Amino acid sequence: MTPDLWSYSDTVSGTGQQMDIAGYDVQAVDGKIGSVDEATYEAGQSYIVVDTGPWIFGKKVMLPASVVTRIDFQDRKVFVSRTKQEIKNAPEFNEAAMSEPGYRDRVGEYYGRFPRTSSM
Numbered sequence: 001m002t003p004d005l006w007s008y009s010d011t012v013s014g015t016g017q018q019m020d021i022a023g024y025d026v027q028a029v030d031g032k033i034g035s036v037d038e039a040t041y042e043a044g045q046s047y048i049v050v051d052t053g054p055w056i057f058g059k060k061v062m063l064p065a066s067v068v069t070r071i072d073f074q075d076r077k078v079f080v081s082r083t084k085q086e087i088k089n090a091p092e093f094n095e096a097a098m099s100e101p102g103y104r105d106r107v108g109e110y111y112g113r114f115p116r117t118s119s120m
Helices: 084-088 096-101 101-114
Strands: 023-027 031-038 047-051 059-062 068-072 077-080
Touching: 023 084, 031 084, 059 101, 096 101
Parallel strands: 023 077
Antiparallel strands: 023 031, 031 047, 047 059, 068 077
8 A cells, every 4th residue: 555645645735634525526637526425634544435426326435635636625626636437437435344454455556557637
């Protein structure tokens, strides 16, 4: 597991304050994909869970913190460096498996395959 994958970029303001971003819209590089269901801020283990809602039948996915490129607190939006298709194809979030060895590694391997793309 790469710790940098699970850490917010230094350029993402507000994450050190552990602001509650639950309910914020999530903007992929090609449009809105869903909303933040939860966010964590543990050093080297941070992630957001995105509820994609009806777009792909209510699937929830976990995104490593490093894919967050910007948080707009005024407009309540979280921008991520992945496309809607990449998020749609991501492993489904499994809260029960979070304590299993290797679960984060599998999710990290999935997101680590893609080059970083910029979002707004």
